[in-house]
Each structure stands twice: as structure tokens, then as C-alpha cells.
Amino acid sequence: MTGESCAKSNIAGVSFSIHPMSDNFIEIIKGAINESDISKVHVKTDDVTTTIRGKLVHVFDAAKAIFIHAAKTGVHVAFQATYSLGCPGDSTGDVYMAEDDSPLNAEQVKDIKQYAAAKFSLYPLGGGNYMDIIYEQIEAMKKHVAVSPAHYSTRLEGDVIGIFNGLEQVFKATVEGGSSHTVMTVSISANSPSHKGDDPIE
């Protein structure tokens, strides 16, 4: 199937891992997945990652909820994710495309206050002007959270909901801007003892 449905496919996906810095890691990972409503996406968890595939809105909603439920335990948790939409290289398997666009978890997590620091890298593959798109989206991210430059990525700091909403908007705008294959890598850290605690929302 590789590449066959390239032009038409609207399937978004994310492959992510959460690493809780606690002996309790099994309960934290499994508990976070169980607390999230994942009924509008296809989800598969193995010993390395969890993969979620479906409509873009639901993929972002589900991964955000799972991370926030893990972070709200207060344990230092690290999140590592690759989001992708488009092809070549994707298949039409292992997916659930829900009929509607109403996210299932946004309301439940929206009031959870959680500071996080993150880095993201956006890869609009398949087009010539990729640096223009990347700079435009780094600028757009400033509406959501504090943004600062980093080598190979861009650093984000602030409310975790703002970080995830910013990431979703940036990814969506890149897709809607015509990128035929969009990839975004993200690292997020919450409850890190390295954080100095000077953020007002902490």
C-alpha cells in the first residue's frame, strides 16, 4: 500500500513516548491513557511507543490529554513525539477517521494548570520554500507561548495547553498551506526539578 493513496489521504498520526521519572511509571503511563477518551482515534501501545492515527484534530486532542494526565500526577515526565500527515511512506491501515471534528478531551483538560518547557522542529517536506514556512510558523507560535531560538529546534515555555494548542495550529497551518507531507518532532518536559519556578502559572 505504500504511497498508493498519497494524494488523497488525510490521515494524521503521532508516535509518542512518555517517560515518567518514577518507579510508578507503569501506572502513570497506563493511567494517563485510560483517563483519556480515545474513542475517535486508532491507538496502539507497545513497549516503545503509543501510536495514534485518525483525523488531525483528534490525534492532537488525544495525545495532549494523555500527556496532561501523566503530568498532573506531579511526577517529572518527559514526552517525545513525532507527528506526521501525508506521504509518501504512509499507508491507509491502522486508522479510525471519526465522522465529526469535535474533540473529546479538550473540555476535561482545559483548566489543568501545568507549566512545561518544550522544543519543536517542523519539517514541511516536499516543498522548496521550507525555511519561509518554518519561520512563519515560529512567528505564529508566539501567540501561544514564550518562544526562543535553539539549535535544530525552537524552545517553548509556558502553559502546557498553550504549548499543545500552538503545536496543533502550527502543524495545521503548514498542512493547509500546501505541504504535501508534514512532520513535526516535539519534546516536552513537565515538573522538571531543573525548572527554576519563576513562571507565573506554576
Ligand SMILES: Cc1ncc(C[n+]2csc(CCO)c2C)c(N)n1
Ligand atoms: C505513551 C507511551 N506509550 C508506550 C510506552 C512504552 N512503555 C514503557 S513502560 C510502559 C508500561 C508498561 O507496559 C509502556 C507502555 C511509553 N513509555 N509511553
